[in-house]
Amino acid sequence: MKITRVEVVTTVIPQVIGRYKSQMPVVVVRVRTDIGIDGIGHTFTVTTDFQRSLTAMVRELGEQVVGEDPRRIEHLFEKMVYPANFVGPGGLLNIAATAIDIALWDIVGKDSGQPLWRLLGGFSDHARTYQSSIAVGSRPDVLQRQAADLVAQGHRAIKIRPYAERDARIEQVVARVRAIREAIGYDIDLMYDVNQTWTPSRAIRVGRALEEFELFWLEDPTAMHDIEGQAAIAQALDVPICSGEYHYNPVSLLPLLKARAVDYLMVDMCRMGGITQFRKAAALAESFAVPVASHLMPEVFAHCIAAVPNGLIAEWMDWSTILFDGLPILTDGVLHLSERPGHGLTLLEDVVQKYRVD
Template sequence: METSMTPAAPAADRISRIRLSSVLLPLTTPISDAKVLTGVQAPMTEVALLFAEMSTAQGHEGIGFSYAKRAGGPGQYAHAREVAPALIGEDPNDIARLWNKLVWAGASVGRSGLATQAIAALDIALWDMKARRAGLPLAKLLGAHRDSVRCYNTSGGFLHAPVEEVLENATASLERGLGGIKIKVGQPDGAADLKRLEAVRTRIGDGVPLMVDANQQWDRPTALRLGRALEEFGLTWIEEPLDAYDAEGHAALAEALDTPVATGEMLAGVAEHVALIDARACDIIQPDAPRIGGVTQFLKLAALADHRKLQLAPHFAMEIHLHLAAAYPHEPWVEHFEWLEPLFHERLEIRDGRMHLSDRPGLGITLTDQARAWTRESCEIGSRG
C-alpha cells in the first residue's frame, strides 16, 4: 500500500489583532542643532512615537515603531489607523506582499513621507514577529555578518550644550565603551565650529573616530571652504553638509574632499536614496528604517548600497538599526542615542567600541509602564480571539 511522503502543509496563521499607540516622549533638555541656530526650526522638546503591537490567531506577537520629531506624530498615528485593518486575517509571514497592500490601502497620499513612516511601524512589527517565531534575533533571521557593530555617540554633542559639557559628554561616552564621537556644527560663525571641534579632538585624542554633522545648513561654497578646513582633524565623516536633496552638490563635495561625506537620514523613501546613489553623492549612506518604510524597504536599499560598496551608518533608532547594520556586508556604524531607553525594559550592551547583539529573539524589546503612561492615544484593530 502506497503512502504519500509529502508532509501536510501547515495551517497558515492569521493576524488577529493590532494595537496602535501614539506616545509622546519628553526630552529632559530642549535640543538644538544648526537648524535652530539658523532659525529654520525651534528647539526640540519631545519625540512622538507610533507603536504597533501585533498578535496572531496562533498566539505569536510582534512589536514595531516609527517616530517623528517636532511634527508628524499624530499624522502617522492617523494614517496607520486607517490602513492597519488591511492586515487583519492576513498571513503574517507574507511581509513583502503585505507592505504593498498597506501602500495601496493609502495610495492617494503617496509612497513616501508620512505614509510610509506609518507603514514602517507595522512592517517592523511583522519582522519582529517573524524573528521571534523562529527564536532568533532579527539580525540572525536576516543573515548576520557580525555579532556586534561599531557605535558612536551623537546625543552628547548638540549645539545647545556649551563646549565644556560636550567635552564631559565625550569622555563619559568613551568610558561607557562607545567607539566614536559625533558633534554638531553649522553655526553661523564657522570659526566657532572649528574652535569647538579642536577642543573635542584635543580631549579625545587623534585615535578616536570623530564625526561632524551640519544638519543641511551649509551652502555649497561654505561646505567646500569649511570642509577643507576640517581636513586636518582626520574626521571619519562630514554629515549632511548640504540640503538633503542636493545630490549634485553632495557629489561635487565628495569628489573635492578627502574626508568622506555622509547623508541620507532625512530622505523618506528608497527612490529618494537612489538619486543619491546614482549621483555618487556620498561615501556613507545613512538611511532610517522608520522613515523609509521599515525593514522591508531598508533591505532593498541595503542591497543597492552594497552593490556600490557604500559604507552604512543608519540614523537614530539603534534598537532597530543594530540588527540591520549587523546584516550589512561591509563594516557599518550604529548611532547611539539614549533618548528612547525609558520606553524599553531592555538595554543594549556596549563595550570595546561596539554595540553587541543579544540572544533575545526579534528586536529584543518590550515596552515599559512609562511608555504606557506617555501614551496619548491608542486603538485596537481586530480581536483577541
C-alpha cells in the same frame, strides 16, 4: 498563522538634546496572531504637531493587515503603501508603516526561533555605534566635558552638530572641533552633522579647514536634493561624506550613489518604511561598494546594520529606548545583540502607561 488584531498606543516622551528640551511622540504597536505569537513595533515623529495624524495612520494601516499571514511581509508592505499612490508615497505613510513592518519581522523571528540580525543575513551579531547628542554651539570647555563624559560611558565614536555655529566664522568652527579633539584624542572617531544647512562652497571651505581633525565623516553638508552640489563637495574633500537620511525610498538613493556623492550611505528606517525597505537600500549601496550607516532607532536598527556585509555603524540616539527591556548591550563602542528571537525587545508596560496619551 493569521493576524487577529493590531493594538496601537501613543506615548509622548520628554527629550533633552544639548540645551534643547522637547517632547517626542512614539507610537507603539502590538500585532497579535491566532497562534499566540505577538510582534512589537514602534515609530515616532520629532514633534507633537502631528502625533494624532501619525496615530490615525498607524491604526488605518493596522486595519489593512488584519486577517493576513504576518510572514508574507513583502505582500503586506505593498498592501499598506500601494493605496497611497493616489495621494503620494512616502512621508507620513512610510513613517506609520514602519511600526507595523518592525512588528511583522519580530513575529517572523519568533516563529522561526531566530534573532533578527541572523534572520536578515547574519553577517555579525554586533554593530559599532556612535553617540549623537553633542551640539557645537557651546563653550569649548562645556563641549570638552560632554565629549569626555560620553567616552567614559563607553562610546568610541561621537557625532557633533553645529546648531548656533552653522553660520559662524570658520575659525570659530575650527576652535570648537579642536577643543573636542583635545578632549577625546584621535582614538575616538568624530563625525560632524551639518543637517543640510551649508551651500556647497561653504561646505568645501569649512571641510578643508576641518581636515586636520580627521573627521570620520561630514554629514548632509548641503541640501538633500542638490546631488550635483554634494558630489562636488565629495570630490573636493578628503573628508568622507555621509548622506541619505532625508530620502523616503531606495530608488531616491540611486542618484546619490551614481553621482558618487556619498562615501557612506545613511538610511533612515522610519522614512523608508521599516526593515523591509532598509534591506533593499543596503543591497543597493552594496552594489556600489558603499557602506551603510543607520539613523536613529538603535534598539532595532543595530540588528539591520549587523546583519548586512556593508553595515558600517549604528547611531546611538536613545530617544525611544526608555520604553523597552532587552536592549542591545553597549561595550567599548559596540552594541552586542542577543540570541532572543525577533528583535528581542519587550515593552516596559509601566513606562508605556506613564507616558501614554489618548
